[in-house]
Amino acid sequence: MQELIVEADGGSRGNPGPAGYGAVVLDPVSGEPLAEAAEYIGVATNNVAEYKGLVAGLRAARALAPGARIRVRMDSKLVVEQMSGRWKIKHPDMKPLATEAARVFPPSQVSYEWIPRERNKHADRLANEAMDAGKRGEQWTPARSTAALDTAGSAASGRSGPASGSTRADEDAARVVGDAAAGAARARAALAGTGAGATSRSGAGDPTAPGTDAQDVLADAGHLPQSPEAPTTPAVVTAAAADTAHAKAGTPPVGWAAPADLGAPATFVLLRHGETALTPEKRFSGSGGTDPDLSAAGLRQAEAVAAALAARGTIQEIVSSPLLRCRRTAATVAARLGLDVRIEDGLRETDFGAWEGLTFGEVRERYPDDLNAWLASPDAAPTGDGESFAVVGDRVAAARDRLTERYAGRTVLLVTHVTPIKTLVRLALGAPPESLFRMELSAASLSAVAYYRDGNASVRLLNDTAHLR
Incomplete structure (x- = not known):
């Protein structure tokens, strides 16, 4: 079975405050980033942003390879422990997000590992890019991502067929770094084991053992303060296409596209x-x-x-x-x-x-x-x-x-x-x-x-x- 690594993060400048998430799908051998997702989500808490980053990362991975084994790595001990089933989810804001994350892949295909913050820099950077874009009143796009700028010039030019089991909507749901066509070819080649685009990158090494620092469960202090006047309209990244893909796959979307019938409040x-x-x-x-x-x-x-x-x-x-x-x-x-x-x-x-x-x-x-x-x-x-x-x-x-x-x-x-x-x-x-x-x-x-x-x-x-x- 193929394996993909998902690294995700989220942050709030105020907790609650202007918030965003970032997620990246990595090749497990080379560390090559295969897909990125990020979004400014308006005012939210750190934990909500982290869970939304997890959902986005899992969706991007499914768009690339629905049958892959997924190794999730996050620096949020709360999310890792709750999704691993070792901690009970009590907060009402967390329960629907955890349920959504659990539905993207069969639970048997996903494992969760804690990593220290310094080893989750890619996803952390994407989350900050999304929050910065929201502050400017803009949408985050891969073209504005520093990773995209780094890889755009070296993208391969071919295009291969879609990953096994994916749909056209699944393909659209994965926002691949760099040039879309070249990035998609490189990602699929890496998944198929051809070695195309297997340039080594730092930051994709083995995770450390889970830590016990209670600060991982509390507010994330790593995001800089931002004006409370930031707009509340979320930037669009993978959400629209991913919601379409997962409506076909039988997994419910979140946000404005979610079903209106939530029952009586x-x-x-x-x-x-x-x-x-x-x-x-x-x-x-x-x-x-x-x-x-x-x-x-x-x-x-x-x-x-x-x-x-x-x-x-x-x-x-x-x-x-x-x-x-x-x-x-x-x-x-x-x-x-x-x-x-x-x-x-x-x-x-x-x-x-x-x-x-x-x-x-x-x-x-x-x-x-x-x-x-x-x-x-x-x-x-x-x-x-x-x-x-x-x-x-x-x-x-x-x-x-x-x-x-x-x-x-x-x-x-x-x-x-x-x-x-x-x-x-x-x-x-x-x-x-x-x-x-x-x-x-x-x-x-x-x-x-x-x-x-x-x-x-x-x-x-x-x-x-x-x-x-």
């Missing part, structure tokens, strides 16, 4: 609790100080939102933060709708430490340096062992993952606080952390986010207060 209707005595005074009110109850105005707001939700008749479940102001709001709605309330600790408000109960001005006067740091960085925490927005973001994302899995296809009312709601909206939009300071969220307001089975999210409503008028 998990829809979270996000309700900020009603007013407390601290709300009109705009005082920090988190989870680290007192736990105030609703004020008289807050109780009226809870009744108003309960009536509005009863009139809509769409809420199927209610989940609340454990804090009293949310539980009181949730209980008012639940009594009107005839539903029970489930408590989710991950939905509690930020612990504001020593700032609890203070106004913004009072914090500015007492802790100016700490406040400036907090405004400048999501990793900075309020004075006195408070929670940073980064910590809260991780907590809320974990709660989101649990709830979307539990309530797939259902409409759920989440009664929570300002920071968790803004965080869910920010993550759904792929917006930067500073966007938390740019959203208005009134007491007893309604927002909504839908989460689909392919990992995508759609913000449907933000800060609706019509029921309070």
